[in-house]
Amino acid sequence: METNNTSRKEFLTSLVASGLALAGCSTKKNPFQPAGAGAPAASGEKVKLLSVDGDIIEVDRAYLKPIPEMPFVSNLEERKGIPGKKFVMVIDLARCKNLKKCEIVCNKMHHLHSGVSWLKIYPMQAGEHTAPYWQPTTCMHCDHPPCVKVCPVDATFKRQDGIVLIDANRCVGCRFCMAACPYSIRVFNWENPDIPEELCEQEYSCETSIPQKKGTVGKCDFCPDLIRKSELPHCVTACPNGTFYFGDLNEDVVTNGAETFRFSDLIRDKAGYQLMEDLGTHPSVYFLPPVNRNFSFENGLENE
């Protein structure tokens, strides 16, 4: 941690700052909402606010307008991605004890159909006499994605920031991408997903992946909607053991929220590897081998 340099500090500060800023106005029922939307008439009631310069200012309540939580991102921008970024994830297998917090939060936040998970934790054992370990598995967001190669309609696509997403408004449901994915991470909406009605009516966004639609494919999306807000993906923040690190390869930095590392150092020092790299898929997710573990494999069995 003492190796922190300015750029990493900035990265963290920006994460925290934006998180705080958004916490204030993220609720649906905004107290600042003027009664008669449209043409506001001065109500005479003043509200004290803190300006960006740190001065206390007074504004008429009627003139207050909530800033939308997220600026609108068009489908074209969603397909392009965030310029200048190359997102990577590092999963430290020594820290996973199959708590499943990541999976539970991911399912909840993406409003997945009951029984469906995008993030799966596999009990892995390479050989008969090798040690078993828990392997949380997200989408690998491959740089040579087999799923994107075979998609007939460009419904699943690779962005310039490295993220592979799905456009459920375009997907024809042929499931070729699922057959092509060697990691079996893709899931299909075999029926109407059981999600709240107001979500169903919401316009689908490739970045939130909400709402999932019948007859289309879904998968882990690296939470690009959170990244746009400079927040970490749900699984990263949910894990109490800090198993997941997320960051930007161009800045060469990854963080699990509590600790931040230079990505290249982490991979070098802990002998990071990619899953099934022999297939030539070039995953964006790296694994740190389960050495010097925090928990024994058996610890995780109680959550099965």
Next chain:
Amino acid sequence: MEQKLSAADEKIISDLLPKKFNRQGYVWIGILLAICAVGVFAYYRQIRYGLVVTGLRDYALWGLYISNFVYFVAVSLVGSLIAAVLRLSGVKWATPITRISEIIAFAAIVFAGISIMLDMGRPDRFYNLFIYGRLQSPIIWDVLVIVTYLCFSFILIYIPLLPDIRLMLNHPEKNPKFLNKIYSFFGEFWHGTEEQKAIRNKAVGVLTIGIVPAAFCIISVDAWLFATTYRPGWDATSSEAYFISGAFLVGCGSVVVAMYVFRKYYGLEKYLTDSHFDKMGKILALLAVLYVYFNITEYMIPFFKLKNSEEAYLNSLLLGHFAPVFWFAILIGMIIPICILVFKKGRTPLPMFITGIMVVIGAWIKRYLIVPPTLLHPFLPMHNVPKNYTTYVPTWEEWAISMATIAGTLLIVTLFTRIFPIIPINELIEERHEKDNQ
């Protein structure tokens, strides 16, 4: 051309003109229509509730529909085998069975396309394939080659039909009114002039050559649908050759079955002779041997090596869960047919008919065994999934829809024989005249 017709020619014409269905025929059509109706109802349920009504789940994500698709594509290859490969190699005896094989090929390729659509989660977005289609996807290759092959097949049936349509137009009083309308729509312009004949011969010549690469394309793309993925069992380098040899075999088998049925039903013993069965039997035997060979390279060589990723898959296929079905398909699809066909007695019509049915059923099972067994053995373990995710058991809806596609294929072939002569009359007469002149 008409004044030259001898009594023998008239006999051929009256023997071969399409005939009204008898009671058996109507019962047969009734059964096919009923199967189709059940299939349509099942498909309605699939549209309404989603693919959840099928036995497909995240691991076994393709099942009966894709197996059927592969099967139909395989069957359709026979059109090019009989019509083109035999014709180009100067085989004359195959003339009476060209149209049978072409109409089977046409019907099969139609339902191959339909099977793909049946499998789609969002068939309502089918047009996306044309709006957003990307050439790099094997599915788009498939769309392109299937449409191409469909056009080729259609024209290759249509052009040789023209003189026969003229024959039927010459006796309009013998045909129901609506058929006369169909005939004049399709063939009114044909008068059999020398110029028209020259164009026809040229067109057929171009098509018979052109359909061979088109046919090899559809079956190769079919193999590539699987070979372009990273899955144990879909990785073999020889998959295209394996698919093509299997396709020739099943197509040939289905033609033999159709030959027997038409011969029996329409009394065509003079045209589909024992010698035809004998020769088709030899071809069938050869193709079966070839398919055995490719099965060895496809399964036995990987099994010898037993790579880590393929171990579970090959064990379940050759020794485990799928083994009874696998060996059953090998036996009835290849081994028993070869044993029957090596004997001269085995190449007579009835044994050939039974062999043909065995080949056709065995081939269907083989297609089925290409799809779910591989999908049920992914690289990462199946863990924490509902129990029905780990196996694949097709539901009644899937069976009903699949049966309906097969019934639909048979319906096209059946109705075709009612409308058009199933044995090319004009070509037979022309060949007879050629022989006489010599």
